Amino acid sequence: xxxxxxxxxxxxxxxxxxxxxxxxxxxxxxxxxxxxxxxxxxxxxxxxxxxxxxxxxxxxxxxxxxxxxxxxxxxxxxxxxxxxxxxxxxxxxxxxxxxxxxxxxxxxxxxxxxxxxxxxxxxxxxxxxxxxxxxxxxxxxxxxxxxxxxxxxxxxxxxxxxxxxxxxxxxxxxxxxxxxxxxxxxxxxxxxxxxxxxxxxxxxxxxxxxxxxxxxxxxxxxxxxxxxxxxxxxxxxxxxxxxxxxxxxxxxxxxxxxxxxxxxxxxxxxxxxxxxxxxxxxxxx
Numbered sequence: 001x002x003x004x005x006x007x008x009x010x011x012x013x014x015x016x017x018x019x020x021x022x023x024x025x026x027x028x029x030x031x032x033x034x035x036x037x038x039x040x041x042x043x044x045x046x047x048x049x050x051x052x053x054x055x056x057x058x059x060x061x062x063x064x065x066x067x068x069x070x071x072x073x074x075x076x077x078x079x080x081x082x083x084x085x086x087x088x089x090x091x092x093x094x095x096x097x098x099x100x101x102x103x104x105x106x107x108x109x110x111x112x113x114x115x116x117x118x119x120x121x122x123x124x125x126x127x128x129x130x131x132x133x134x135x136x137x138x139x140x141x142x143x144x145x146x147x148x149x150x151x152x153x154x155x156x157x158x159x160x161x162x163x164x165x166x167x168x169x170x171x172x173x174x175x176x177x178x179x180x181x182x183x184x185x186x187x188x189x190x191x192x193x194x195x196x197x198x199x200x201x202x203x204x205x206x207x208x209x210x211x212x213x214x215x216x217x218x219x220x221x222x223x224x225x226x227x228x229x230x231x232x233x234x235x236x237x238x239x240x241x242x243x244x245x246x247x248x249x250x251x252x253x254x255x256x257x258x259x260x261x262x263x264x265x266x267x268x269x270x271x272x273x274x275x276x277x278x279x280x281x282x283x284x285x
Contacts, residue, residue, distance in 0.1 A: 131169060139229070
């Protein structure tokens with residue numbers, strides 16, 4: 001009974017010292033930790049974090065039990081472990097910094113362009129996608145939004161030409177020099193073609209996807225780009241955004257998905273939207 005009374009008195013004493021500043025401090029730390037867990041959820045970082053926790057427990061036990069050799073090993077390995085964490089969590093750190101950089105970002109979203117030019121570019125992209133899908137010609141088109149895609153545009157051939165359905169068809173025509181890469185669109189302008197995009201890891205994408213779809217998911221995770229994919233095997237049209245892939249879109253569903261791409265709500269229409277990492281249904285790309 002005395003023990004319970006002592007614990008209650010200590011708890012009351014601690015709570016009595018808690019003010020608005022301490023509450024804000026705790027809420028801010030909890031929010032940051034929650035966002036970090038959201039970023040690493042469903043990725044290989046989850047297993048890495050578990051491994052680090054296990055190693056930390058072993059190191060603490062070695063210190064408590066006076067295991068001289070094991071304790072010495074953990075103490076001397078600590079500086080190397082810091083560098084190893086930076087290397088192992090490099091993709092997650094990039095995503096965290098990218099998310100922080102978007103706060104209050106005065107970038108250049110697609111909606112900031114002339115609405116008529118934007119609607120015209122969407123219409124041309126849809127027209128090209130329909131024709132390419134009908135002939136089962138693969139295509140990969142990335143629409144730049146707030147996060148610039150200059151780094152990826154530099155890996156391809158600079159175009160800086162007005163977007164048109166015929167232009168896109170000529171780029172992705174089989175055996176053309178640029179048909180294997182991605183086209184990056186800024187507003188109503190084709191910025192570059194034949195661009196290389198980052199591929200999503202096999203561990204991240206738990207379903208069998210083609211290279212184009214993996215590249216689309218990889219770019220959508222590295223930026224806020226909206227990516228249109230035409231499957232060469234099935235002729236299916238997909239849209240990828242923020243790691244979400246919507247497959248088997250018809251022309252109306254594709255138009256709604258592209259014009260509503262600035263919103264994070266789930267699309268409507270005949271497409272099927274899936275969270276990254278869930279099992280995808282429908283035909284394989």
